[in-house]
Amino acid sequence: MSHNSQPQSFPFGNARAFAGSEMFQKIFADGMAMVEETATYLDGRGRQESRALPSKAALAYAGESMRLTTRLMQIASWLLVQRAVSEGEMSEEEAGREKYRLGAKEICLGRRPEAADVLPVKLVDLLDRSAQLYERVERLDVSLYANAAPVPGAISQINKLHAFFGGKEA
Numbered sequence: 001m002s003h004n005s006q007p008q009s010f011p012f013g014n015a016r017a018f019a020g021s022e023m024f025q026k027i028f029a030d031g032m033a034m035v036e037e038t039a040t041y042l043d044g045r046g047r048q049e050s051r052a053l054p055s056k057a058a059l060a061y062a063g064e065s066m067r068l069t070t071r072l073m074q075i076a077s078w079l080l081v082q083r084a085v086s087e088g089e090m091s092e093e094e095a096g097r098e099k100y101r102l103g104a105k106e107i108c109l110g111r112r113p114e115a116a117d118v119l120p121v122k123l124v125d126l127l128d129r130s131a132q133l134y135e136r137v138e139r140l141d142v143s144l145y146a147n148a149a150p151v152p153g154a155i156s157q158i159n160k161l162h163a164f165f166g167g168k169e170a
Contacts, residue, residue: 015095015144019086027140028079031133035072038126042069049120057118064112064119064127071108071130075137078102096145108134 018024042065050061081100084090094100109131116124 015082015085015092018140018144019082024082024086027133027136028083031072031075031079031137034126034130034133035076038068038072038130041122041126046120046123049123053118053120060112060114060116061119061123064116064123067107067110068123068127068130070104071134074102074104074108075130075134078137078141101145102134102138102141105138 046065050058050065053061078101081090081095085092085095090100112127119127
């Protein structure tokens with residue numbers, strides 16, 4: 001691995017180049033480490049901390065721990081798809097399909113409840129760090145796949161709209 005002082009850049013939409021980069025290796029390692037750290041916390045210390053919370057805070061804990069796991073599963077799934085692209089197991093076109101894109105944005109980017117100030121410090125730390133990672137991955141997803149080809153059903157719908165409004169077909 002070379003350690004250049006210049007940041008590595010990728011042509012817009014070049015998922016294969018990104019997936020083979022040092023930048024991807026770092027974000028992949030960071031994401032998977034956070035998944036492991038979160039699982040360890042939620043199955044151990046987090047479970048103990050949640051039992052000691054008052055009922056309103058316990059409800060907030062339950063909701064936020066679900067948001068945390070959803071967020072991390074979305075990140076991990078996206079990273080694994082990128083690794084499949086890097087290893088030639090999946091094409092860039094296939095990885096750009098909606099079902100492989102980063103999802104659950106309304107859940108993953110939602111606001112914290114008012115009781116968040118009584119949540120355990122470690123949970124809040126994981127929530128903050130996972131939100132930052134999700135937003136980073138979201139920016140990567142958009143930059144790599146924003147111009148992905150529409151799915152075949154969408155092309156026929158687009159053609160119908162163009163025909164109705166007098167434009168060219170896709």
